[in-house]
Amino acid sequence: MLEDAAYQDVWFDQQPPQPLKALDKTGNVIYFGSISKSLAPGLRIGWTVAAKPVIDRLTDVRMQTDYGASSLSQLVLAEILADPEYETYQADFRSVLVKKAAAAEQILHHYWDDFATWQTPTGGFYLWVRLADNINIPKLFDLATAHNVLFNPGSIYDFQPNQYIRLSFSYESSDRFEQGIKILTDLIHANFNV
Numbered sequence: 001m002l003e004d005a006a007y008q009d010v011w012f013d014q015q016p017p018q019p020l021k022a023l024d025k026t027g028n029v030i031y032f033g034s035i036s037k038s039l040a041p042g043l044r045i046g047w048t049v050a051a052k053p054v055i056d057r058l059t060d061v062r063m064q065t066d067y068g069a070s071s072l073s074q075l076v077l078a079e080i081l082a083d084p085e086y087e088t089y090q091a092d093f094r095s096v097l098v099k100k101a102a103a104a105e106q107i108l109h110h111y112w113d114d115f116a117t118w119q120t121p122t123g124g125f126y127l128w129v130r131l132a133d134n135i136n137i138p139k140l141f142d143l144a145t146a147h148n149v150l151f152n153p154g155s156i157y158d159f160q161p162n163q164y165i166r167l168s169f170s171y172e173s174s175d176r177f178e179q180g181i182k183i184l185t186d187l188i189h190a191n192f193n194v
Helices: 052-065 071-082 086-112 137-146 174-191
Strands: 002-004 030-034 046-049 116-118 126-131 164-168
Touching (some): 086 116, 137 174
Parallel strands (some): 002 030
Antiparallel strands (some): 030 046, 116 126, 126 164
8 A cells, every 4th residue: 555645744634543654563555745835835845654675666666767866855855853942933834825725715615616516625725626517627628728817627536537726825816816816717708608
């Protein structure tokens, strides 16, 4: 079993349960973690916790492809993680994300309550939104990109088409998020029967 915990530290109000790897007594779980979501994507540092034969093989493959992660980056990360202020940084980071998620939801409620549904996120950077069945997601995507608005269709994360889109509230300001939603709203009203 592969456990991807890249977003393990990006929770809002309630810390997630222990990773499955913490309960693994037989070595059947391979755990992947990363600092790229909660601290520094540019460091490109992640880790794997697995049985020794798995680690040995992965290490060999890694060395054959790129000789491993930068030693300097690893030293920088070790210093950051040892700093007592790191926990304060994480709490502040989560606080900012909570505010941005709430603002994005308010914007969606204002513009999209009539043709979209979603759940309030409990962590992460995205809102997963289900649009009404009569909204053609591929067509909306093409229209949106022509207006310099980008969202991810849910079908790129699935094996079949669906009515979901993924909206990022973390990167852009709330004002820019609202500008994008206004453009999408206009496109939806002009091209689909909602």
